[in-house]
Structures are given as structure tokens and as C-alpha cells.
Amino acid sequence: MIRNFAGIITASYKLIKVCEQIEKVATTDATILVTGESGTGKELVARAIHKLSKRSGNFISINCAAIPDDILESELFGYVKGAFTGAFNSREGKFQAANKGTLFLDEIGEMSLRLQAKLLRVIQEKTVQKLGSNVDEQVDVRIVAATNKNLRDEVVKGNFREDLLYRLEVVHFELPPLRERKEDISVLAHHFLEKFKSKYSKNISMSQSFIEPLKMHEFRGNVRELQNIIERAVLLCDSPELTSKDLPAYVLKNIDVKEEYKTDVCDKKELQTFNLDFDRINLVEFLTNIEKEIILRALEKAGGNKTVAAEMLNVNRTTLIEKIKRLCKEAA
Ligand SMILES: Nc1ncnc2c1ncn2[C@@H]1O[C@H](COP(=O)(O)OP(=O)(O)OP(=O)(O)O)[C@@H](O)[C@H]1O
Ligand SMILES: [Mg+2]
Incomplete structure (x- = not known):
């Protein structure tokens, strides 16, 4: 049965189970870690969590890998006028922009240890300080973080804080490839x-x-x-x-070429190169062999799928099947 969980389309038992858990935790404030290979739908899941959460604020996304560390810091926390050269005006950070909403920290595995420490503080205290300010501002932000790295391995390598990992993976969804x-x-x-x-x-x-x-x-x-x-x-x-x-x-x-199709027409060792020897040539046999080789190659290229092979050869599927049967009989 095909399911649609806030835009996540699936018929897979594995993913349906994940989505059912997503539905359960979406309305809580729990911090969520989403892992999975590239392209498995981590951002889609983060957006679905936000949609299902019914939080009134915005969904704000930031890619921790795409931005240099100091710029990521000012993007996340914001800054006050004069905080650094070029800070001509105060600016709100992503934490504030996501207030009452969801902040999606993509590729969290790339965040520096320094910013990991600051993030941990925000999660614990639920307050942020703009750069150049010492005023704590309350924020109500649901954090969803994603990575295609194994954060446990990163902890062992010293690249990721263990205490932050525990905070992030209060709920952990692993998306199957x-x-x-x-x-x-x-x-x-x-x-x-x-x-x-x-x-x-x-x-x-x-x-x-x-x-x-x-x-x-x-x-x-x-x-x-x-x-x-x-x-x-x-x-x-x-x-x-x-x-x-x-x-x-x-x-x-x-x-992959399915074994059953490799032997469907005849044994692979029967594949031959054709030499024209007019003293011994038998035209019918010669053409049969060529036909056999072409059909075998098409079947291989089509991964054993007769419909695809027939289309490649511009013949009907039934014609191809008949030819295969005939060649099998002749090879027997
Ligand atoms: N189950 C799904 N149903 C519908 N669309 C999907 C599904 N999974 C992924 N997609 C679509 O596939 C594309 C890739 O998904 P997404 O960007 O969420 O992957 P990702 O895990 O964040 O990838 P990356 O690690 O490369 O950032 C998106 O356009 C997304 O909408
Ligand atoms: Mg992504």
C-alpha cells in the first residue's frame, strides 16, 4: 500500500515504520537526528516533522558544511552593530528566525567543535546570545539535525562531542537506502x-x-x-x-545479468566470433549463430529482461521469446 506522510511517499515497510514514529514524536519538542545516505530524504523528513508538529513558527534550514565557521556562527546566532568589522547593523540569527518553529541543521557532522559547544548550550539553556552582546534571549526552537556521517565514529575520532550527540539523538531516524x-x-x-x-x-x-x-x-x-x-x-x-x-x-x-538468462539461450562459451570460410560455410547455421549472439548480447544489456531486450532489437516480445525457445531447442 502506498502511503504519503506529509510528502514522504513510500510503500516500504521499513520507511512506513520510520514515518509512523515521526508522526508520534512530531508534536513533541524532542530534538531529532536524521541519518542516512545522500539523497535518502533527510531534508524531506525534517520538513515533514515541521509540518506535522503544528509549530506556529517557520522552518529554517542551514547547511553547516557549506559555510565557513565564523560566518556560520553569525548566521546562527546573529550579531549586534559593531560586533565585528562590517557589522554595520544588528542582525537576527537563524535561532531567532526559527523561534516557535523548527531549525534544520543539515550536515551537522561538519560543524566545528567550537560551534558544537555553543549549540549544546543553546539546547540546554534555550537561550542565545547575539555576537557582540551579553544579553541572553529566550528562544523556543525545535532542532532537527541531519548527517550522512556516522556520528559515533566521529566521536571516537574526536571530531564530534559525545554530549552533543546524546542531546541530538533523543530521537534518531535512520533512513534506509x-x-x-x-x-x-x-x-x-x-x-x-x-x-x-x-x-x-x-x-x-x-x-x-x-x-x-x-x-x-x-x-x-x-x-x-x-x-x-x-x-x-x-x-x-x-x-x-x-x-x-x-x-x-x-x-x-x-x-546485473541474471544467471537464468545467461543460460536461457545457450551456454555462454558458445559465443563465437564468425570467420567466413567459404569452403565450409552453412548459411542457415551461420545466420542462426549471429542471431543467437545478438539476442544474447541484448539480453545481457537488458539485465535479462526480455521486454527491454525486445525493444532494443525492435521486435515484439513474443517474437523474441519464440526465437529464444527455438534457439534453446537447437542448442539442446
Ligand atoms: N520518500 C520520498 N517521497 C517523495 N520524494 C522524496 C522521497 N525521498 C526523497 N525525495 C525527494 O528526493 C530528493 C532528495 O531528498 P533530500 O534532499 O531530502 O535528501 P537528503 O537525504 O537530504 O540528501 P543529501 O544528503 O544529499 O542532502 C528531494 O527532492 C526529495 O523531495
Ligand atoms: Mg539534504
């Missing part, structure tokens, strides 16, 4: 198809030959990679249906 929830590939492909159909005003459907190789793909870039593949396909496709031809070459190349 897409390859561990393969049922989501088709579900999300359809979801993104609808999204990009309306974005680019195109009426396009998806054929099995498009979706099947995706189901076999590893998706190191997780959901973001799938989303990019669908967007590119919708953008570039001129026909009313997406087929294997609309997939990037690396998706077709990297799919």
Missing part, C-alpha cells in the same frame, strides 16, 4: 513522473521497458538519483511513452 526498499522504486518513479509531467506540461506514460531496468539499478544516489533520471527522461522524450531508450546508458550498463 533505496536499494533496501526496492518496492519504492516503481512507486517513486510514478510519483516523479506525475510531478514532471505537470512541471513540463507533457502527457507521458512509462513502459515496462523503462521501469524494469530501474528496479535492478543500485541507486547509489538514492531517491535524488531516481528523481533526476525521471526528470531528464520527461524533458528529453519526444514520444508519448518512456522506454528503455530514455534511460541513461549507465543504468542499462550497470544492471
Whole structure:
């Protein structure tokens, strides 16, 4: 069953369990740590937590890896006029901007030890001091932090404060990579198809030959990679249906060849290179061998998927299956 948790689309039992926990804790003030590989949906989860929290303030996001340490500090805490060269006016920081809302600290694993100490203080005291000021200001901010690093390893390496980790992971959600929830590939492909159909005003459907190789793909870039593949396909496709031809070459190349298909036509060692020897040539046998090799190669390239292979060869699926059966009989 396909579920939609405040924008998190999934049919995966693993992710549904995570989302059900998200629903439970969203309305509390608990600090939340979201971990998972790149592109698994950490920011989407943070936004869902905010939506479900019903907190009246804003969702404010800041990427701790993208900004140098001193600028991150002034972005987070704000500053008073004259706090440093160039501070011509006072400015509020992200903590204040997220007051009564949610502050999403993305890539928290990259934050310096110095700022980690300051963050810990904010979490404990619920107050912030602008740079250049010694006035404590009350803030009511729900913190959601995310990282694709293993923070326990970072603690061991001395890069992350253990006390901050305990504070952050009051609730910890680990998002499973897409390859561990393969049922989501088709579900999300359809979801993104609808999204990009309306974005680019195109009426396009998806054929099995498009979706099947995706189901076999590893998706190191997780959901973001799938989303990019669908967007590119919708953008570039001129026909009313997406087929294997609309997939990037690396998706077709990297799919594992299923053993059953390797032996489907004949044994692999029977693959031959053809030498024209007019003293002994048998035209029918020669053409059969060429046909056999082409079918084998197409099946390999299609990851064993007959629908995809048939499309590559421009024949009907049933024609291809008949040819495979005939070649198997001849090889027996
Ligand atoms: N379950 C999902 N349903 C719908 N869209 C999703 C889902 N998971 C991820 N996405 C979409 O995929 C893209 C990547 O997700 P997101 O930016 O949240 O990943 P991330 O884990 O923060 O990645 P990174 O570590 O690279 O920052 C976004 O456009 C997001 O909306
Ligand atoms: Mg992110």
C-alpha cells in the first residue's frame, strides 16, 4: 500500500515504520537526528516533522558544511552593530528566525567543535546570545539535525562531542537506502513522473521497458538519483511513452545479468566470433549463430529482461521469446 506522510511517499515497510514514529514524536519538542545516505530524504523528513508538529513558527534550514565557521556562527546566532568589522547593523540569527518553529541543521557532522559547544548550550539553556552582546534571549526552537556521517565514529575520532550527540539523538531516524526498499522504486518513479509531467506540461506514460531496468539499478544516489533520471527522461522524450531508450546508458550498463538468462539461450562459451570460410560455410547455421549472439548480447544489456531486450532489437516480445525457445531447442 502506498502511503504519503506529509510528502514522504513510500510503500516500504521499513520507511512506513520510520514515518509512523515521526508522526508520534512530531508534536513533541524532542530534538531529532536524521541519518542516512545522500539523497535518502533527510531534508524531506525534517520538513515533514515541521509540518506535522503544528509549530506556529517557520522552518529554517542551514547547511553547516557549506559555510565557513565564523560566518556560520553569525548566521546562527546573529550579531549586534559593531560586533565585528562590517557589522554595520544588528542582525537576527537563524535561532531567532526559527523561534516557535523548527531549525534544520543539515550536515551537522561538519560543524566545528567550537560551534558544537555553543549549540549544546543553546539546547540546554534555550537561550542565545547575539555576537557582540551579553544579553541572553529566550528562544523556543525545535532542532532537527541531519548527517550522512556516522556520528559515533566521529566521536571516537574526536571530531564530534559525545554530549552533543546524546542531546541530538533523543530521537534518531535512520533512513534506509533505496536499494533496501526496492518496492519504492516503481512507486517513486510514478510519483516523479506525475510531478514532471505537470512541471513540463507533457502527457507521458512509462513502459515496462523503462521501469524494469530501474528496479535492478543500485541507486547509489538514492531517491535524488531516481528523481533526476525521471526528470531528464520527461524533458528529453519526444514520444508519448518512456522506454528503455530514455534511460541513461549507465543504468542499462550497470544492471546485473541474471544467471537464468545467461543460460536461457545457450551456454555462454558458445559465443563465437564468425570467420567466413567459404569452403565450409552453412548459411542457415551461420545466420542462426549471429542471431543467437545478438539476442544474447541484448539480453545481457537488458539485465535479462526480455521486454527491454525486445525493444532494443525492435521486435515484439513474443517474437523474441519464440526465437529464444527455438534457439534453446537447437542448442539442446
Ligand atoms: N520518500 C520520498 N517521497 C517523495 N520524494 C522524496 C522521497 N525521498 C526523497 N525525495 C525527494 O528526493 C530528493 C532528495 O531528498 P533530500 O534532499 O531530502 O535528501 P537528503 O537525504 O537530504 O540528501 P543529501 O544528503 O544529499 O542532502 C528531494 O527532492 C526529495 O523531495
Ligand atoms: Mg539534504
